[in-house]
Amino acid sequence: xxxxxxxxxxxxxxxxxxxxxxxxxxxxxxxxxxxxxxxxxxxxxxxxxxxxxxxxxxxxxxxxxxxxxxxxxxxxxxxxxxxxxxxxxxxxxxxxxxxxxxxxxxxxxxxxxxxxxxxxxxxxxxxxxxxxxxxxxxxxxxxxxxxxxxxxxxxxxxxxxxxxxxxxxxxxxxxxxxxxxxxxxxx
Numbered sequence: 001x002x003x004x005x006x007x008x009x010x011x012x013x014x015x016x017x018x019x020x021x022x023x024x025x026x027x028x029x030x031x032x033x034x035x036x037x038x039x040x041x042x043x044x045x046x047x048x049x050x051x052x053x054x055x056x057x058x059x060x061x062x063x064x065x066x067x068x069x070x071x072x073x074x075x076x077x078x079x080x081x082x083x084x085x086x087x088x089x090x091x092x093x094x095x096x097x098x099x100x101x102x103x104x105x106x107x108x109x110x111x112x113x114x115x116x117x118x119x120x121x122x123x124x125x126x127x128x129x130x131x132x133x134x135x136x137x138x139x140x141x142x143x144x145x146x147x148x149x150x151x152x153x154x155x156x157x158x159x160x161x162x163x164x165x166x167x168x169x170x171x172x173x174x175x176x177x178x179x180x181x182x183x184x185x186x187x
Contacts, residue, residue, distance in 0.1 A: 062161065073109050079098075088104070088181075089172075107184070112143065117140045119157065122135065122136030123136060130163040135156070135159075155175060157181060158173075
């Protein structure tokens, strides 16, 4: 038989310094949990909590550089945003490469003045982490240098961007669903 001892109450007296240490650790643990999960704002996904995918920002920036270079007549700057493997679906149903597009763009810039070019509204559709498609309405207004007439065009376009290896570039320029583009106009 096991001897039974009378029950005694045991009181543990904790020192105030120890209690402050435990309380401080609890507060630090609570703060690190709140900060670690995004501060209670729902955390962060691929958009870092901004609502915009970083890929979308990068691709839109590249497109804006391309369009502003065309508007300013700077073909070299515009072509920096174009990948060397470009497929350009021309209005006469031919598919041109980088050099063919550059020639068409150079002819356009030589014959046009006061160029205004936009793609709006535009939608960026990510295609993985290294590619995206921009769809929108390409609007171009310019003055024909020979006739001094103002000419406007508007057409649906699709631009396929790829990041190779760290630089975004236009790899396909076409109308939507691989249809042909009038832009840039031939002179």
